Structures are given as C-alpha cells and as structure tokens.
Amino acid sequence: MNVQPAASLFLNGRPVEGEGDALPVLYPYTGEEIASLREATTGQVAEACKAAAAAQVEWAALAPVERGRVLLRAAAIIRERNEELSRLETLDTGKPIQETLVADWESGAAALEYFGGLAATVTGQMIPLGSDWAYTIREPLGVCAGIGAWNYPSQIACWKAAPALAMGNAMVFKPSEETPLGALKLAEILIEAGLPAGVFNVVQGRGAVGAALVTDPHVAKVSLTGSVPTGRKVYAAAAEGIRHVTMELGGKSPLIVFDDANLDDAVGAAMLANFYSSGQICSNGTRVFVQSGIREAFLDKLQARIATIRIGDPLDPDTQHGPIVSAAQAGKIRAAIAAGEAEGARLVCGGPGEGAFVPPTVFADATDQMALAREEIFGPVMTTLAFEDEDEVIRRANATGYGLAAGVFTRDLARAHRVAARVEAGTCWINAYNLTPVEMPFGGVKMSGVGRENSAAAIEHYSQLKTVYVGMGSVDAPY
Numbered sequence: 503m504n505v506q507p508a509a510s511l512f513l514n515g516r517p518v519e520g521e522g523d524a525l526p527v528l529y530p531y532t533g534e535e536i537a538s539l540r541e542a543t544t545g546q547v548a549e550a551c552k553a554a555a556a557a558q559v560e561w562a563a564l565a566p567v568e569r570g571r572v573l574l575r576a577a578a579i580i581r582e583r584n585e586e587l588s589r590l591e592t593l594d595t596g597k598p599i600q601e602t603l604v605a606d607w608e609s610g611a612a613a614l615e616y617f618g619g620l621a622a623t624v625t626g627q628m629i630p631l632g633s634d635w636a637y638t639i640r641e642p643l644g645v646c647a648g649i650g651a652w653n654y655p656s657q658i659a660c661w662k663a664a665p666a667l668a669m670g671n672a673m674v675f676k677p678s679e680e681t682p683l684g685a686l687k688l689a690e691i692l693i694e695a696g697l698p699a700g701v702f703n704v705v706q707g708r709g710a711v712g713a714a715l716v717t718d719p720h721v722a723k724v725s726l727t728g729s730v731p732t733g734r735k736v737y738a739a740a741a742e743g744i745r746h747v748t749m750e751l752g753g754k755s756p757l758i759v760f761d762d763a764n765l766d767d768a769v770g771a772a773m774l775a776n777f778y779s780s781g782q783i784c785s786n787g788t789r790v791f792v793q794s795g796i797r798e799a800f801l802d803k804l805q806a807r808i809a810t811i812r813i814g815d816p817l818d819p820d821t822q823h824g825p826i827v828s829a830a831q832a833g834k835i836r837a838a839i840a841a842g843e844a845e846g847a848r849l850v851c852g853g854p855g856e857g858a859f860v861p862p863t864v865f866a867d868a869t870d871q872m873a874l875a876r877e878e879i880f881g882p883v884m885t886t887l888a889f890e891d892e893d894e895v896i897r898r899a900n901a902t903g904y905g906l907a908a909g910v911f912t913r914d915l916a917r918a919h920r921v922a923a924r925v926e927a928g929t930c931w932i933n934a935y936n937l938t939p940v941e942m943p944f945g946g947v948k949m950s951g952v953g954r955e956n957s958a959a960a961i962e963h964y965s966q967l968k969t970v971y972v973g974m975g976s977v978d979a980p981y
C-alpha cells in the first residue's frame with residue numbers, strides 16, 4: 503500500500519517538499535510504511551506564515567457570501583469523494599472504515615457547509631448614543647495557526663479551517679505527526695473549490711515545528727487540539743505575543759447512570775463513550791458512575807454486548823474495533839490497564855491485548871482515588887464506579903481537574919436537568935453521548951480548554967470587534 507502525497511507540505515497553493523527530518527507514515531494495522539514525508543524546517547514554517555499573511559488581505563476583502571461559496575464547494579467535493587478520503591483516513595489512523603465513512607470527513611464537510619452558510623450572516627451592531635451613535639464590525643484576526651491531534655485528523659482540520667476561513671482569516675495548519683495525510687487533501691480540495699493560493703497552508707512536523715508556528719510573528723491566533731501538557735506549553739507561548747487561543751484539550755468525563763435509566767440505552771451509550779475509535783476520543787465518558795441498584799444488571803448487559811464486537815482489519819466493512827494509532831500509544835494504554843489491576847480494580851473483560859490491538863476493556867469495583875479514575879488513558883478502557891445518590895455522584899463527578907464533557911441517563915427529566923446544571927463540563931448529554939453536531943458549541947471548562955469550536959460561538963473565536971464612534975454634532979472641548 504502506498505499513499506505517498508505529491509509532497510509533504512502545502513505552501514502558497516502548491517505541494518512543496520519538506521526540508522526537515524524524515525516523517526514516516528505507518529498504517530497502524532500492519533505497521534507498514536505507507537508514505538514517507540519530511541518535516542518543515544523553521545524557514546518553511548516562516549514561509550507558510552508569510553504566504554498566509556499576504557493572501558489573507560485579498561481573501562478578507564471578498565464579500566462574505568463569496569468566501570462562503572468556496573467553502574460550500576469544498577464540502578460538496580468532500581462528499582463526492584467521501585469513499586476515497588475515508589479509506590485514506592483509515593490508513594492514516596487505523597480506525598475502522600465503517601467509522602471513517604460516516605464520522606470523519608462527513609463531519610468536516612458539515613463544518614464547511616455550516617460556516618460557508620454562516621459567513622454572509624455575520625453583521626455588527628448599531629448602538630444609538632443620543633445624537634451620536636456607534637457601530638461594530640467583526641473583523642478577521644489575520645493568520646491563524648491550527649494544530650491537530652491524531653484521533654480525528656481531517657475533522658479537526660475542517661473544524662478549524664471552516665470558521666477561520668469563513669471570517670476572512672488565513673490558516674497555517676500542522677497536523678499531528680502521527681496522521682499527516684488528511685490535511686494535505688483538504689488543502690488540495692480547497693484550491694479546487696476556488697480558494698486563493700496561500701489562504702490555507704499545511705506544514706508537517708513534531709512538537710518543535712508546532713512551537714515554531716505558534717511563535718511566528720504573523721500568527722494572531724492559535725487553535726490547538728491536543729493534550730493538557732501540550733496545551734499548557736502552547737497557551738504560554740501564545741501569551742508571549744498576546745495571541746488569541748482556542749484550546750481543545752483532554753478529559754476524564756463522567757457518565758452517570760441512574761437506576762431508572764433505560765438500561766439498554768445506557769449500556770449502548772457507555773460503549774459508544776468508551777470504545778468508538780478504539781477509545782481515542784477526548785470527550786469519552788471514561789468514568790461510568792452506575793447507581794448501585796442496577797450495577798450487576800448493567801455489567802451483565804455490557805459484557806454480553808462487548809462479546810459481539812468485531813475486532814480486526816479496519817478496511818473490512820464489518821470491523822467495529824480497530825487498532826490503536828501507534829505502538830507507543832498502545833504501550834501507554836497497556837500500562838494504564840496493568841496499573842488498574844495492580845491498584846485492585848476488577849478486570850471485567852478485555853485486557854492488554856496484543857500487537858496493535860487493545861480490546862474493549864472494562865473495570866469494576868474501582869475507587870475515585872485510583873489512577874484509572876483520575877488520568878486520561880485515551881484508549882478503550884472503561885472504569886465503572888458505584889454510587890448511591892445524586893448529591894454524592896455530582897460531588898464525585900466534579901472532583902477532577904478536567905471539564906470537557908458529561909452524560910446523564912435517567913427517565914426523570916427534572917433530575918436530568920438538575921444534573922446538567924451542576925456538572926462542571928463544557929457539554930452535557932442527557933440520554934445520549936458523544937454526539938457533536940456542528941450546530942452545537944463544543945469545548946471544555948477547567949483544564950479541558952478555553953474557547954468553543956462549532957456553532958455560531960466559533961465565529962467569536964476567529965474574529966475581533968472594531969467599534970466605530972460617529973460624532974454627529976460639534977466637538978465640545980473644555981479648553
């Protein structure tokens with residue numbers, strides 16, 4: 503299998519070879535090298551930012567409806583090529599093709615459609631001030647840097663590019679070094695859709711390339727999807743230049759199942775919240791609090807359904823659970839599983855697995871103090887915890903530095919809304935989990951991040967307000 507792109511980078515409207523270190527791309531299922539890329543040098547990062555700054559001026563001068571049209575055309579191209587793009591996404595990430603066909607580029611296309619349509623609706627305010635008045639203009643920020651994680655590489659690129667470009671910004675995007683291929687496709691598609699050269703650029707590389715991008719003098723805003731430790735570094739580096747930031751970071755989200763819940767739905771949601779994409783999802787509900795009355799029934803149903811999960815070749819359309827993105831990541835997940843067993847939690851099913859695979863794994867009889875219940879594992883590992891009542895579970899659910907998401911399953915509507923109001927999370931699902939339609943804001947509180955992606959809220963994070971005061975009378979100076 504060979505999916506070598508025309509070149510490693512995309513600078514100023516065309517593929518350009520990287521001149522930095524080698525960046526091999528491995529297919530997680532086989533470990534085979536499917537493409538061999540090179541990192542960008544610091545000079546190439548600077549070149550990308552310079553090209554973006556130059557292109558941004560003309561792009562911002564277009565009528566918003568014209569910018570929107572380019573994004574809408576790109577969305578249509580993605581939809582036409584969804585099969586081919588999804589196959590590439592599967593090769594890049596190892597995720598099952600039955601997932602990438604519906605969840606990755608599809609979600610990216612939805613973002614391009616949403617922000618393409620929204621572009622022309624963004625207006626300012628008129629503020630009456632007696633005889634004088636003021637008005638506001640929403641202006642682009644300039645050059646935005648996007649830095650992605652490896653779990654949803656193409657979706658992340660689209661979620662960042664769509665609102666940025668809709669508002670008249672240019673972007674330099676650095677995908678994760680684990681999954682560099684999708685962003686290059688997005689760059690090609692945007693050009694085909696009519697985007698002027700230089701408005702969307704792709705650089706490749708590891709953390710040092712990301713660091714060079716964040717501190718480039720042309721960059722006005724940084725949007726990162728990544729872990730909390732990286733977020734801390736990137737936020738600090740961005741602060742040096744008083745740059746705007748969006749931080750989409752990790753989590754250890756609670757999923758609370760009360761004993762009046764529809765048990766089948768709650769079990770299904772807990773599985774989606776822990777095993778989809780082999781558990782490599784930031785908002786996963788990895789602490790599943792189950793009220794004590796239904797604890798055994800919940801675990802029995804869960805085990806029965808996990809036994810039917812089809813694990814294997816990600817390109818086989820029947821496969822439901824694929825490999826972990828890299829051997830290093832699989833090693834970290836195995837270490838977390840071993841630590842859970844050593845801490846005394848009961849392994850209900852799954853375990854370390856072998857090679858690239860970690861099977862769906864469930865722990866029971868865990869306590870809040872165990873690392874299992876405190877640290878983000880970013881793999882298919884569910885920790886179930888028993889609870890007795892609502893106040894107790896809210897207190898325990900909130901006893902974490904993270905605050906990305908939460909879920910509650912109950913048939914009692916008043917309780918559902920009470921819990922949603924009290925959990926410290928950017929998103930709370932009631933009788934659902936992990937659904938992130940583009941119409942809805944998404945992002946974290948506490949250590950899980952700042953800013954919001956998707957929805958009209960994202961517009962504020964890719965623009966700034968200018969206020970214009972209009973004096974209508976003579977100037978009354980006391981001198």
Ligand SMILES: NC(=O)C1=CN([C@@H]2O[C@H](COP(=O)(O)OP(=O)(O)OC[C@H]3O[C@@H](n4cnc5c(N)ncnc54)[C@H](O)[C@@H]3O)[C@@H](O)[C@H]2O)C=CC1
Pocket residue numbers: 649650651652653654676677678679707708709710711712713714716727728729730731732733735736749750751752753783784785878880906946951
């Ligand atoms: N909140 C959200 O929307 C999401 C959050 N995540 C989080 O991402 C993490 C997993 O992704 P990883 O790729 O392992 O994260 P990571 O933090 O290791 O890397 C993220 C990106 O930052 C870059 N980077 C690393 N050091 C940098 C530096 N000093 N300056 C600039 N860029 C730097 C990396 O090259 C990569 O592109 C998890 O913690 C997960 O929860 C993942 C998906 C969605």
